Amino acid sequence: MALLEVENLSIGYNTKGGYLKAVEGVSFALEEGQSLGFVGESGCGKTTIGMALMGLLPSNGSITQGRILFEGEDLLEISEKKMRQIRWGKIAMIFQAAMNALNPVQRVVDQIAEAIMTHSPAVGKRGAIEQVKDLFQIVGIPQERMRDYPHQYSGGMKQRAIIAMALACRPKLIIADEPTTALDVIVQDQILEETKNLQREFNIGMIFISHDISIVADVSHDIGIMYAGQLVEYGAREEVFESPVHPYTKALLSSYPTITGDRSLLQPIPGETPNLIYPPDGCRFCDRCPGAKPGCGEESPVWVDVSPGHKTLCYHC
Template sequence: MALLEIEGLSIGYGTRNGLLRAVEDVSFTLEAGGSLGLVGESGCGKTTLGMALMGLLPPNGKIMAGKILFEGQDLKESTEEQWRKIRWRKISMIFQAAMNALNPVHRVGDQIAEAISTHRPEMPEREIMERVAELYRLVGIPVERIKDYPHQYSGGMRQRAIIAMALACNPRLIIADEPTTALDVIVQDQILKEIKKLQEKLGLSIIFISHDISIVAEVCEDIGVMYAGQLVEWGPKEAVFENPVHPYTKALLASYPTLMGERERLRPIPGEPPNLVSPPPGCRFCDRCPSAGKSCKSQAPVWAQVGPRHKALCNACS
């Protein structure tokens, strides 16, 4: 049984202009120990999806349809009480903006200890502090820095502390939402390698959300490409990069430069994504698609299976 199975998940936000369909009919599976990178431009629904997996949708957000099966249990049906037992213990999150996620007036070690004691009230304090020290060693922060305050940490160390916090209760699934934005290239590289190392060492499953393909590629085995609320291509990293099928994936890949060889002009995608309050009836990418056929505009696309574990949501692709 897969650790996580998402089936036909749709999420909407109530807005003044009507229902905004942020996520529509998304399905994928994630095995225990697997890693999935969700990429797409801002507004494609990737963060909404991550928030739904943590039971943290804002008040105007609602799961309209579909299932989130985690260890066989549908999380959609969970009450707030049940969510409290799942969050951090089973599914945890590495937040973006490491600079702001820690409370500046508390020692970093105490904040991690608090995360543990909240979920394990029975644990004696000495054991908790031992666990914090263990977590520090795990994520590569010197243990003597436990008593420091956040401002005494560098940006990279703060992000490591956030990772330690996410690992505190031994979760099975970690959702990392742009965990390296605002970090410098070198620190970013170190954090990505750390996440990958921990994932392999602890057998964690990970969903890594970013707008930047090059970043998810450093960590993940599978890639899911999202566009305008829909998953449009899904498959192993190598297949998606070497043999992209969906025109949107192809266009996205063409926005990244190489370092060697001729300097080729980048080919950015023209136009803007559609309005998700009243999305077009057919393919949502069709207005920007170089290979759109006549029926694309009116006919909703269906999944084309292009490899054993590689599929694309496109009528013109198969």
């Protein structure tokens, strides 16, 4: 049984302009201890998926169809009380805005200890603080900084503290939403490296969400490329990077520079992402697709298997 199975998940938001279909028909699975990366531009629905997994969609958001099976249990069916126990106890999150993710008027140690005590009250305050000491050691923050307030930390330290907090309850799954976006590249690299090692060491399933394809490439076993609320290509990292099939994946790859590869001009993707309140018929990438054929804009594409485990949402690939 997979750790996490998401089937045909659709999510939307009530907005002033109408009902925005942020995510449509997304399915994927994650095995224990594996990692999965979602890549896509802003507004493609990747953060929405993360929030839905935590059961933390904003009040105007709703799940219209699909199932989220975590350890065989549908998270959309269970009670709020049960969901609270799963949050952080089983599924933890590293946030997009890590710089502000810690409460400014509470000491870092108390905030992490609070997570531990919420999920295992038997540990007690003293036991929780002992555990925080160990966590600080694991993520490499000096223990004497435990009693500091968040503003006394550098950006990298804050992110490490968040990672320590995410590990606090030994979760089965960690969702990392743009975990390093606010950091400079050197620190970014260190944090990613450490995260990768921790994930292996503690056998945690991980979902990385980023607009930066190079980050996802660095840390994930499998990769899902998202465009306008849909997954458009899905497969093992090597497959997707070395033989991309969907025109959007290809365009995305050629819009990023590489150090080792051939020198080539970066190709920006022309056009804009479609309006998700009134999504276009047929393939959503059709307008921007260099290989669009007649009919692409009318009939919805279906999943095509490229090779075992590697599939794409395109007729003509």
